[in-house]
Amino acid sequence: xxxxxxxxxxxxxxxxxxxxxxxxxxxxxxxxxxxxxxxxxxxxxxxxxxxxxxxxxxxxxxxxxxxxxxxxxxxxxxxxxxxxxxxxxxxxxxxxxxxxxxxxxxxxxxxxxxxxxxxxxxxxxxxxxxxxxxxxxxxxxxxxxxxxxxxxxxxxxxxxxxxxxxxxxxxxxxxxxxxxxxxxxxxxxxxxxxxxxxxxxxxxxxxxxxxxxxxxxxxxxxxxxxxxxxxxxxxxxxxxxxxxxxxxxxxxxxxxxxxxxxxxxxxxxxxxxxxxxxxxxxxxxxxxxxxxxxx
Numbered sequence: 001x002x003x004x005x006x007x008x009x010x011x012x013x014x015x016x017x018x019x020x021x022x023x024x025x026x027x028x029x030x031x032x033x034x035x036x037x038x039x040x041x042x043x044x045x046x047x048x049x050x051x052x053x054x055x056x057x058x059x060x061x062x063x064x065x066x067x068x069x070x071x072x073x074x075x076x077x078x079x080x081x082x083x084x085x086x087x088x089x090x091x092x093x094x095x096x097x098x099x100x101x102x103x104x105x106x107x108x109x110x111x112x113x114x115x116x117x118x119x120x121x122x123x124x125x126x127x128x129x130x131x132x133x134x135x136x137x138x139x140x141x142x143x144x145x146x147x148x149x150x151x152x153x154x155x156x157x158x159x160x161x162x163x164x165x166x167x168x169x170x171x172x173x174x175x176x177x178x179x180x181x182x183x184x185x186x187x188x189x190x191x192x193x194x195x196x197x198x199x200x201x202x203x204x205x206x207x208x209x210x211x212x213x214x215x216x217x218x219x220x221x222x223x224x225x226x227x228x229x230x231x232x233x234x235x236x237x238x239x240x241x242x243x244x245x246x247x248x249x250x251x252x253x254x255x256x257x258x259x260x261x262x263x264x265x266x267x268x269x270x271x272x273x274x275x276x277x278x279x280x281x282x283x284x285x286x287x288x289x290x291x292x293x294x295x
Contacts, residue, residue: 010227018064053254061087069094092134117164149176176213
């Protein structure tokens with residue numbers, strides 16, 4: 001990924017806000033459990049305290065090392081941000097109360113992590129997965145007219161499930177399909193680069209025919225409207241991009257300062273110049289596939 005000089009001088013419009021580090025699952029490819037020693041929710045009073053510091057953002061995306069929908073005050077948190085556009089990233093196995101979800105008419109999208117098209121295939125990724133809950137959530141989402149997206153991580157098991165996942169996209173009116181590659185599995189990706197490339201080529205064409213927005217693993221997903229997506233972790237720490245758990249620098253804490261004050265400080269300058277992106281592991285561990293012809 002070549003970084004344009006001056007590209008990151010745009011102010012972020014979206015923030016990934018980690019409201020919990022708890023999760024109801026333990027997926028085989030997920031590294032979160034290694035990073036979180038004592039999973040817990042961010043207390044709602046602390047979220048209210050952070051709210052003024054997030055005023056500069058147009059979009060609030062509930063996403064992090066935990067499953068946002070299991071936060072004990074999730075729907076009250078939606079009320080706190082009722083004047084913002086909300087994006088939810090979920091594993092799909094937590095029942096969604098759509099009546100409460102759409103109350104403020106500000107849900108921009110829900111992204112479901114879907115790594116299989118059947119209960120058996122999902123349970124190979126996570127034995128505790130509740131596939132019936134996922135299907136119910138998708139049915140209700142379609143009924144309520146909520147924009148839904150699928151996010152699939154291509155692994156040894158899941159890339160063989162892609163055809164079935166495409167059938168689900170059609171059935172439930174999914175608007176966007178995002179594919180990613182697993183961090184820490186570079187050897188497997190390299191050994192199977194030809195098969196993965198062929199699968200991606202076919203998916204791209206199928207999504208175009210279905211008029212579904214498609215994001216392959218090599219697109220820059222850390223940006224929104226030509227600006228980097230910031231991250232706020234459960235303790236209020238602010239990071240300049242969504243790859244924060246892989247070593248991106250801490251640039252401030254929103255309990256002590258507003259985002260705009262931090263954005264204008266010199267601590268953000270190195271990131272705005274793109275020096276961290278040029279060696280980002282997330283976009284440079286799949287050269288064998290990225291270098292192949294995708295036209």
